[in-house]
Amino acid sequence: MKIAVQGSYPKIPSGAGASVRTQIQRFDRGVGSPKDLDQTYREATRRMLNLADEVGLDLTTDGQIRWNDLFDPIVRDVDNVYSEGLLRLFDNNFYYRHPVIRGRLAFQGGTLRYWSEQSVAMSKVPLKVALPGPFTFMGLSEDQSYHQSDRLLQDLLAVLKLERESLAGIGVAEVQWDEPSLSRDRALDKGYVKEVLATLTAEASLPQSVALFWGQGAHAWLEALADLPLRTVYLDAVADPAVIPALAETEWPFAVGVGAIDARNVRLESPSDLARQLEPIIRRQGNDRVILHPTSGLELLPPDRAEAKVRRLAEVRAAVLGTTKS
Amino acid sequence: MSQILKTTSVGSFPKPAQLVEARIRFRKGEISRAQLAEAERNATKAVIQLQEDLGIDILVHGEMERGDMVAYFAETWQGFEESLPVRSYGNRYYRKPIVVGTVGAKRGLTVDSWRQAQALTKKPVKGMLTGPYTICDWSFNAFYPDRRSLILDLAAIVHEEALALQEAGAHYIQIDEPAISTRPEELDLAIEAMAVVTDGLTAHTISHICYGDFETIYPRLLDLPVDQLDLEAANQGFQLLDLIQAYQWPKQKELALGVVDVHSHSLESVAAVKQGIYKALETVPADRLYIDPDCGLKTRTWEESEGKLRLMMEAVNEVRQELGSS
Numbered sequence: 001m002k003i004a005v006q007g008s009y010p011k012i013p014s015g016a017g018a019s020v021r022t023q024i025q026r027f028d029r030g031v032g033s034p035k036d037l038d039q040t041y042r043e044a045t046r047r048m049l050n051l052a053d054e055v056g057l058d059l060t061t062d063g064q065i066r067w068n069d070l071f072d073p074i075v076r077d078v079d080n081v082y083s084e085g086l087l088r089l090f091d092n093n094f095y096y097r098h099p100v101i102r103g104r105l106a107f108q109g110g111t112l113r114y115w116s117e118q119s120v121a122m123s124k125v126p127l128k129v130a131l132p133g134p135f136t137f138m139g140l141s142e143d144q145s146y147h148q149s150d151r152l153l154q155d156l157l158a159v160l161k162l163e164r165e166s167l168a169g170i171g172v173a174e175v176q177w178d179e180p181s182l183s184r185d186r187a188l189d190k191g192y193v194k195e196v197l198a199t200l201t202a203e204a205s206l207p208q209s210v211a212l213f214w215g216q217g218a219h220a221w222l223e224a225l226a227d228l229p230l231r232t233v234y235l236d237a238v239a240d241p242a243v244i245p246a247l248a249e250t251e252w253p254f255a256v257g258v259g260a261i262d263a264r265n266v267r268l269e270s271p272s273d274l275a276r277q278l279e280p281i282i283r284r285q286g287n288d289r290v291i292l293h294p295t296s297g298l299e300l301l302p303p304d305r306a307e308a309k310v311r312r313l314a315e316v317r318a319a320v321l322g323t324t325k326s
Numbered sequence: 327m328s329q330i331l332k333t334t335s336v337g338s339f340p341k342p343a344q345l346v347e348a349r350i351r352f353r354k355g356e357i358s359r360a361q362l363a364e365a366e367r368n369a370t371k372a373v374i375q376l377q378e379d380l381g382i383d384i385l386v387h388g389e390m391e392r393g394d395m396v397a398y399f400a401e402t403w404q405g406f407e408e409s410l411p412v413r414s415y416g417n418r419y420y421r422k423p424i425v426v427g428t429v430g431a432k433r434g435l436t437v438d439s440w441r442q443a444q445a446l447t448k449k450p451v452k453g454m455l456t457g458p459y460t461i462c463d464w465s466f467n468a469f470y471p472d473r474r475s476l477i478l479d480l481a482a483i484v485h486e487e488a489l490a491l492q493e494a495g496a497h498y499i500q501i502d503e504p505a506i507s508t509r510p511e512e513l514d515l516a517i518e519a520m521a522v523v524t525d526g527l528t529a530h531t532i533s534h535i536c537y538g539d540f541e542t543i544y545p546r547l548l549d550l551p552v553d554q555l556d557l558e559a560a561n562q563g564f565q566l567l568d569l570i571q572a573y574q575w576p577k578q579k580e581l582a583l584g585v586v587d588v589h590s591h592s593l594e595s596v597a598a599v600k601q602g603i604y605k606a607l608e609t610v611p612a613d614r615l616y617i618d619p620d621c622g623l624k625t626r627t628w629e630e631s632e633g634k635l636r637l638m639m640e641a642v643n644e645v646r647q648e649l650g651s652s
Binding site (some may be wrong): 014020070091093165 | 386409410411412413414417418419422424463464466467468505507508509516537538560561562587588590
């Protein structure tokens with residue numbers, strides 16, 4: 001069984017070390033320089049990537065240390081998208097600046113590629129980049145320009161594909177489309193979702209995955225995703241416990257991510273309990289096609305607890321090895 | 327006091343530099359609690375003075391003794407543990423409390439700060455509490471078997487605190503529930519908890535709600551058992567008023583309308599604020615319409631806060647004049 005993390009990671013240390021928070025405060029007060037701030041971003045990213053290596057993750061993100069929220073790189077890389085008022089991100093006490101579309105979307109690119117190049121160079125663990133999927137972007141943004149969702153969606157898919165392709169050739173191992181909106185909305189027409197994601201994932205130079213989290217409907221999309229060119233589908237098994245039987249009972253054509261480590265609660269999972277839950281999934285899908293991961297990015301936890309959750313991934317893997325050997 | 331369009335603030339004010347410094351030194355053990363309290367009293371005087379100077383009708387004490395609206399209570403109440411900081415947006419962090427045991431509290435935590443502020447002015451000062459639903463939602467629950475049992479235990483504590491404020495002489499008691507729209511399926515539980523909090527209170531009760539996905543909880547939100555709903559509106563260009571206008575505003579309810587965005591450095595125009603007020607007046611009579619900022623001002627600088635409040639008063643005074651009620 002493999003282990004991985006999903007998206008964001010705390011930007012501050014649990015003890016001594018580079019703190020993005022402190023450095024931004026210094027920068028805002030005019031004490032720290034742009035170079036100091038850039039250096040701090042690099043050090044905080046390196047800290048996260050070193051932890052991934054130390055724990056033995058099979059796949060990691062860079063913790064999105066430079067990102068303000070999940071839309072940040074899109075706002076920076078796509079013309080006519082602006083960060084506006086703060087809104088609550090689903091049912092989290094975390095707030096994102098909602099993207100407002102004020103003109104036709106045009107891809108400029110550069111920022112995410114630059115950030116990712118730096119991270120790839122620092123990481124000993126294969127690095128994936130998580131991006132907002134089209135349903136989540138459409139659901140959480142505000143259209144002040146198109147007034148026709150079909151036309152907006154068409155252009156959005158085009159710029160998201162360009163963003164993905166901008167990451168080709170720099171060593172990124174996977175592009176993960178984050179779709180919390182889909183997990184929370186089972187009512188959407190499955191044929192339509194399949195068609196949109198088929199367009200998004202076509203003609204890709206990089207392996208792709210979809211992550212469904214924070215909703216009770218994650219398992220309901222498995223079938224619709226089955227024909228798509230996806231390497232992995234990551235599912236939040238805490239918000240949607242039906243994920244566990246869905247993965248234990250049916251063999252899927254992609255690798256399955258089991259989000260059984262709760263990224264929104266400090267309570268640490270029991271390795272032996274999780275090993276027992278995972279055992280039938282591993283038996284059904286095969287040992288190398290199951291990835292244990294936190295339900296979502298770990299930035300919603302304090303840094304010490306986030307680190308403990310990453311370490312717990314390895315502890316669960318050890319427990320699984322014990323279970324599957326016996 | 328003006329007869330119509332009474333003005334107020336939501337709660338927090340930015341902490342002056344001397345108080346920020348005092349809080350840091352107190353955490354390091356360099357100054358005593360009494361010295362910190364003195365710095366808080368001085369800052370409170372400045373907050374009261376500013377509101378008096380601007381002609382605001384119902385004052386707040388500015389929450390100079392509080393770091394965060396949930397952590398402040400959790401730091402003192404039983405059953406909570408403090409965490410390392412967690413990011414809520416941008417570069418803002420809070421220490422998200424961890425519930426590790428049965429919650430309980432000694433009555434009257436907020437009374438002294440209210441008394442001190444009220445002694446500085448003849449105008450009414452609001453007693454400020456955080457609601458049980460929000461305290462639960464913005465804490466990690468590592469103890470209670472479910473959210474309901476935690477929320478109802480917290481409601482009983484907040485009720486006692488409200489009674490203590492009322493007995494001390496507070497005529498306005500505000501119970502903030504910014505998290506109330508987080509899970510629409512739990513709105514009935516939040517209403518039930520608020521009924522526990524406000525049971526038997528004769529003081530004027532207010533609940534402030536922001537970052538709301540109001541569409542999902544309206545018009546049921548009108549059943550929240552408080553005299554006044556205080557809602558943010560400027561953050562999204564007064565779109566909330568379209569929703570409010572779709573329903574009859576209840577005769578027994580007051581609306582406090584947020585007219586300036588507290589998460590933006592830029593200053594709104596008087597014309598835009600007046601437009602929002604006039605739009606609200608189409609649904610809510612002027613004697614039941616209160617005007618305030620979208621939320622607490624603590625994330626703004628002192629100058630920005632003063633600027634936004636001054637602009638708010640200018641707009642209100644113009645509207646009052648135009649309505650023949652200055």
